Amino acid sequence: MSxxxxxxxxxxxxxxxxxxxxxxxxxxxxxxxxxxDEQIRAVYDLVKxxxxxxxxxxxxxxxxxSAEARQRLLTHLSEGNRAKxxxxxxxxxxxxxxxxxxxxxxxxxxxxxxxxxxxxxxxDRERSAAFNGALQIGYFIVGIRAAGLAAxxxxxxDAEGLNKEFFPEGDRRVLAVVxxxxxxxxxxxxxxxxxxxDEVVSSV
Amino acid sequence: MSxxxxxxxxxxxxxxxxxxxxxxxxxxxxxxxxxxDEQIRAVYDLVKxxxxxxxxxxxxxxxxxSAEARQRLLTHLSEGNRAKxxxxxxxxxxxxxxxxxxxxxxxxxxxxxxxxxxxxxxxDRERSAAFNGALQIGYFIVGIRAAGLAAxxxxxxDAEGLNKEFFPEGDRRVLAVVxxxxxxxxxxxxxxxxxxxDEVVSSV
Numbered sequence: 001m002s003x004x005x006x007x008x009x010x011x012x013x014x015x016x017x018x019x020x021x022x023x024x025x026x027x028x029x030x031x032x033x034x035x036x037d038e039q040i041r042a043v044y045d046l047v048k049x050x051x052x053x054x055x056x057x058x059x060x061x062x063x064x065x066s067a068e069a070r071q072r073l074l075t076h077l078s079e080g081n082r083a084k085x086x087x088x089x090x091x092x093x094x095x096x097x098x099x100x101x102x103x104x105x106x107x108x109x110x111x112x113x114x115x116x117x118x119x120x121x122x123x124d125r126e127r128s129a130a131f132n133g134a135l136q137i138g139y140f141i142v143g144i145r146a147a148g149l150a151a152x153x154x155x156x157x158d159a160e161g162l163n164k165e166f167f168p169e170g171d172r173r174v175l176a177v178v179x180x181x182x183x184x185x186x187x188x189x190x191x192x193x194x195x196x197x198d199e200v201v202s203s204v
Numbered sequence: 205m206s207x208x209x210x211x212x213x214x215x216x217x218x219x220x221x222x223x224x225x226x227x228x229x230x231x232x233x234x235x236x237x238x239x240x241d242e243q244i245r246a247v248y249d250l251v252k253x254x255x256x257x258x259x260x261x262x263x264x265x266x267x268x269x270s271a272e273a274r275q276r277l278l279t280h281l282s283e284g285n286r287a288k289x290x291x292x293x294x295x296x297x298x299x300x301x302x303x304x305x306x307x308x309x310x311x312x313x314x315x316x317x318x319x320x321x322x323x324x325x326x327x328d329r330e331r332s333a334a335f336n337g338a339l340q341i342g343y344f345i346v347g348i349r350a351a352g353l354a355a356x357x358x359x360x361x362d363a364e365g366l367n368k369e370f371f372p373e374g375d376r377r378v379l380a381v382v383x384x385x386x387x388x389x390x391x392x393x394x395x396x397x398x399x400x401x402d403e404v405v406s407s408v
Contacts, residue, residue, distance in 0.1 A: 010246055011352030016220035020346075021253045041401050042214055048398040049225045051345065053359040055396045061405045069408040106397055131338050131359070131379065138342020141255065142224075148215030155257040155335070166408070175335065192259045193310055194252040197245050201265045204273040204370070 020145050025188040027150035028084050030181035035090040037063070039147050040180075047143035052136060054114050055107045058100040058129035059136035060172065062093040072165055077177070078156035088152065088179035093166060094140065096133035096173045098125050126173070133175050144180055150187065152179035224349050229392040231354035232288050234385035239294040241267070243351050244384075251347035256340060258318050259311045262304040262333035263340035264376065266297040276369055281381070282360035292356065292383035297370060298344065300337035300377045302329050330377070337379050348384055354391065356383035 010017065018024075040063065052058070064073050073091060074082050085091050101119040105112045119125050137153070144151040154177045162174045214221065222228075244267065256262070268277050277295060278286050289295050305323040309316045323329050341357070348355040358381045366378045 010250060010350050011223060012220055012350035013217070016216055017250055017350070019215060021250050024253065026255045037407075040405060044401050044405060046214060046221060046225050048404075049228065050342070051230045051355075051357055057399050057404075059404065063405065063407040065407045103399065107399070108396060110393065110396070130335070134335050134338030135342040138254070138339040139346065142343065142346055146214050146216035146221070151255075153255055189314065192312060192314070195261050195307065195311070197248050200252075200261075200263065201244060201248060201267065203241075203267040203269045
């Protein structure tokens with residue numbers, strides 16, 4: 001349980017608040033229990049509804065399952081992230097697809113011309129995919145927790161190396177890497193302080 | 205209710221799944237019911253626990269409450285976003301703070317040197333604040349829904365104009381603008397299609 005009760009009732013029930021936010025922690029160790037494709041499908045089928053600009057949905061998820069691919073991944077992680085990743089039952093690359101615009105006429109039928117009006121330039125697509133892909137990573141981390149699993153998101157990796165290793169054609173970019181599984185022994189570091197409300201929220 | 209039941213049981217109860225994802229929609233109209241600071245505080249006190257790299261927590265939220273500030277905001281929105289924003293009980297700027305590193309020794313006590321090792325360069329701080337701020341916007345949108353409110357996130361605005369208008373010192377950047385309130389009449393567009401699982405998730 002968290003250190004303080006909610007200050008105001010939310011519509012979301014307290015158990016769900018604990019599961020998704022208050023008791024949830026980034027995990028640094030995992031049990032050996034496998035994470036199945038069916039579990040990841042359930043996560044996706046939940047979080048796919050959350051919003052992105054023009055419903056562009058640029059996030060792609062690569063499950064690193066084979067021993068060979070896991071080894072290739074590990075070489076591009078910062079040293080502090082290698083052992084815990086080697087010990088995780090599943091690691092996923094969370095990736096921005098710079099060619100998301102091809103699907104826009106289907107994903108945003110309200111404005112079939114959006115593909116050409118807003119996203120004909122690659123630089124605009126990269127910028128938009130980076131932002132909206134990050135939004136979707138936020139939703140995905142919440143979704144992993146909704147499946148009763150712990151997430152261990154990481155940004156400590158050689159981004160250029162990882163992009164070239166897994167996407168040599170240059171059409172995708174790894175935004176984050178996340179370990180997924182049931183938390184193991186000593187999985188959690190102590191909760192670090194959060195900013196106070198008045199440090200974050202102001203009015204004009 | 206959504207068009208299909210979850211394919212696999214999640215740990216999150218079905219009511220919470222509906223509230224946060226399946227029944228939740230981007231709202232384009234709102235009732236006049238005010239959104240209080242207490243509600244925003246409850247949202248923040250929930251989503252503040254979600255992870256960012258180094259717990260850097262770069263997101264800042266500016267509630268645009270005064271008539272004068274609302275008018276200044278509207279002039280920088282794309283035309284299609286003005287009327288619905290003028291009709292929303294509350295609009296918030298979701299902002300990346302490029303000076304987040306000043307708080308890092310408090311927020312990430314495990315590595316007090318992170319501030320100088322990773323974030324002494326402004327370009328690195330901007331890049332990291334953009335990514336982690338977007339993650340936090342994902343959490344914040346989920347949190348708005350957890351409070352029983354609807355979110356109307358927007359990326360259609362003159363970013364440079366908005367930054368200069370509200371943050372002339374250049375230390376912050378508006379990443380998104382979001383309307384918040386109870387959904388009004390005809391608030392929702394039909395749900396647009398989502399990508400299929402196999403289009404998004406692959407294994408290597």
